[in-house]
Amino acid sequence: MILMEFAMIGAGAMGLRYGILLQEAGNDVTFIDTWQPHIDKIREQGGVYVSRDHQDRHLTPIKLETPETYHGDPDILIFFTKQMQLAGFLERCEHFFNDKQYAFTCMNGMGHIEKLQQYFADDKIIAGTALIATVLNGPGDVDFMGKRGAGKMNMANLTEKPDEMTHRLFDELQKAQMNPTLTTNFKGTLMTKVIFNSVINTLCTLFEIQMGEFGNFEKAYDLGRQLIDEAYDICERAGITLVSTRDEEMTALDINTRIDMPLHYPSMYQDMIHDRPTEVDYINGYIADLGRQYHYEAKTHLFLTNLVHLSEYHHENQRREREAAEKKATQTA
Known part of the structure; x- marks a missing residue:
């Protein structure tokens, strides 16, 4: 049936x-x-x-x-x-x-x-x-x-x-x-996951590491907390009630990286290594844009957004160099 x-x-x-x-x-x-x-x-x-x-x-x-x-x-x-x-x-x-x-x-x-x-x-x-x-x-x-x-x-x-x-x-x-x-809680439900991804997806992608490697890093808590605090400050100004507290979000990050999915590479990383555009503008970039609407400068999120775009630019240049080398090798042969 x-x-x-x-x-x-x-x-x-x-x-x-x-x-x-x-x-x-x-x-x-x-x-x-x-x-x-x-x-x-x-x-x-x-x-x-x-x-x-x-x-x-x-x-x-x-x-x-x-x-x-x-x-x-x-x-x-x-x-x-x-x-x-x-x-x-x-x-x-x-x-x-x-x-x-x-x-x-x-x-x-x-x-x-x-x-x-x-x-x-x-x-x-x-x-x-x-x-x-x-x-x-x-x-x-x-x-x-x-x-x-x-x-x-x-x-x-x-x-x-x-x-x-x-x-x-x-x-x-x-x-x-x-x-x-x-x-x-529609907006709060979606934004809570965006904030989670703004830490894990972005940092694992920039350093091309699995989630477990991030979770086991001694300063992982400090890195995550800085991004989460910026995002939660913005949501408070925007009147968005998130479905977890700051501490609960940090606990979720810890459990998902070290216990539930330590061997996983986030989807943003998968896009990066396959020379596809990432969704960073819809994650960290979105948080930064939302902050500006409420007169809050999310400097860390904006910095990471630009770093990911720099990495995309670097990967694109590498791809072009590989294609040029392959073309030259074919012509020589």
Whole structure:
């Protein structure tokens, strides 16, 4: 018996994890993506190879479409794209949207809600945050980090008024062992995760280290506390009530880095090493911009944002040098 019908917009690491676990829980899930090498590999091998902590690699069949070839009418559309890709996905998928569908997302950073509001009514938007680690090894190959049932997530309605569909989604996420918590604090729920990512994602990316290496560093507490205090000061000025205290946020950082996911490289790091733009402007940059609105200069967040962009610039120069060297070698041969 099919419980709910989902369209997973974005079949990257997190899209695959949410979609496959919802599929295994008995739901009808169609994945929609635009990365052609990924699409080609999945179709060639008849599904996605799924591992858990680098072990038990097995092929999982999935239904995959592009925005142009999908014509379904799902109960809920789940968005898991990069922030800078969302506008393009929405434009290409608009032809199958209608006013009965719900939009749900646990994307990193901030900026996506305003884009979803251009296509969906406020009472049809549910958003959340995920403390769940997943790695896309390459086209058609994903690794779920942590034991089955590891990780947790928060979710909230934009209207902060949960309805029947919200509770149905919550139940299916619970069956899929995503460990959801339903809150009625929309902005505070999202911002709490943004602040978490502003420490872990950014610092691990800059130094190209796993989360455990950061967590075990003697001065990790001081580094994290400086960033968290800036962000919490800003949220207090903006009237945003976060879902955890400063000390609770520090405890979450400690547990996630040293105990739950010490071997994980954050998604920003994965983007950096693959020469893709990072989402730092939607994380540390967003915090800095919010601070300016309330006459608070988040100097540490702004400094880290610029450092990440410098690192992106360096990686781009290295990529161009490699390509030039490879081209010259080919011509010489």
